[in-house]
Amino acid sequence: MLGSLILVWVAVFGVLVWQRHDRFGTFGFDLGIFDQTAYLLSRLDSQFITVRGLDVFGHHANLGLVLFAPFYRLGAGPHFLNLFQVVVMALGAVPVYLLARHRIAREWPAVLLAGVFLLHPALQFLAWETFHPETVAITPLLCAYYASVRKRWGWFALWVTAAVVWKEDVALAVAVLGLIVAVRGHRQIGVVTFVAALSWFLLVSQVLLPTVNGDQAFYNQFFGDLGNSPYEIANNALRDPSLVTQRLGAPDAREYLWMMLAPFGFLSLLAPLVLLIGVPQVLVNLLSVNDFTRSITFHYAALPLAALTLGMVEGVAWLFRRLTRRWAQRVLLAGLVAAAVAATVAWGPSPVGVRYDEGWWPPAGDERRDAREAALAEIPDDAVVSATYQFVPHLTHREGIYEFPNPFEERNFGVSGEGVPDPAVVEWVVADRSLLGEEDAEVLTTLEDSGDFRVMSDTDDIVVLRRTR
Secondary structure: OHHHHHHHHHHHHHHHHHHHHHOOOOOHHHHHHHHHHHHHHHHOOOOEEOOOOEEHHHHOOOHHHHHHHHHHHOOOOHHHHHHHHHHHHHOOHHHHHHHHHHHHOOHHHHHHHHHHHHHOHHHHHHHHOOOOHHHHOHHHHHHHHHHHHOOOHHHHHHHHHHHHOOOOOHHHHHHHHHHHHHHOOOHHHHHHHHHHHHHHHHHHHHHHHHHHHOOOOHHHHHHHHHOOOHHHHHHHHHHOOHHHHHHHOOHHHHHHHHHHHHHHOOHHHHOHHHHHHHHHHHHHHHHOOOHHHHOOOOHHHHHHHHHHHHHHHHHHHHHHOOOOOHHHHHHHHHHHHHHHHHHHHHHOOOOOOOOOOOOOOOOOOOOOHHHHHHHHHOOOOOOOEEEOOOOHHHOOOOOOEEEOOOOOOOOOOOOOOOOOOOHHHOOEEEEEHHHOOHHHHHHHHHHHHOOOEEEEEEEOOEEEEEEOO
């Protein structure tokens, strides 16, 4: 049954995410960034992500992407990244099952808890959002916790490493896991884990990224007047606590926490120690000035979801030890499954969700698809291109690909807009006028009228320009 649940989840979301990319529903930010990164790593040549304007290891410490280099030498691309993520995410049901079976000592309740994990809307949206390294880290993080419970320290070290290599933020969750291990009596292992994980995070965020970029880590700018470094944020929070309390109590923060907790029937709250694993990322999400960090639809929910999943299992196990009658345990499980099903129907992007037809997945009958494919077919494989965001992930296997209007006008490039190259490097432009705002549309019109480019095609508002001088 567990295998069947996993296979169904992989089949459903594997097909959906495959279709999303094929139907031009994926974007430069962030699939294009990670696809070009993997491509560049496989070539061992230029290591500058032109989609983002940062070095391969100036964006994040996504060391796990190195593992994809051999596959990219053989022709792997966005589909490979997305399907890899879907499979790894679904396999997270295995450590959930193993932990539940260990804690409850019964197999069928453990299967139900694994199914509840797969039903969580945030997990489904992580598949929808396409590949992100921290999403891949969910399963090894769950495995690391299970290994710590079973006191299998060799496996614990392996899974912790397998989690941290995907992104430096994961190290904060691992550091808290180390503290939990220490509190549970394995002090030396826990302290070593905490120190190593925290040291790695600080090394990357305070030394590696600033050194590579010649500036601070770009995400330090997420916190507005709280500051742009861990020290400044902590200092300002102590000097003016209202900067923190106002954000933690904001309506979108409350809604975010509700939508994360409700699918697990709020049972995760019964395991507060385990929930600490997700606290660093939750604080980042709630304190950020960017509202997209407080949404279940984006990758910022990945690490909190891992902590909530572990808390849900531990919470159910805690209640099982007190609800000794089978009928009471069955009522508990029925209520949990009902909450999970209700949440996935109300909020999830799966085919059983009421939001399925709200535009999350591109429809099959796109009349402009032929025009898009024809436009891409005109672009030479080695050309330097500037393209609107839905074309970028289809053009990232090259050293020079920019998300329009970059590099003609700077948009989300580098840390603070620095390092935009000379626009003369761009040989081709492919743009969808229907996706351009007023300012970007003016940039395109200027290029068309400049005499520097020739209009090669203009069909269904999709224009292809080639540099002539």
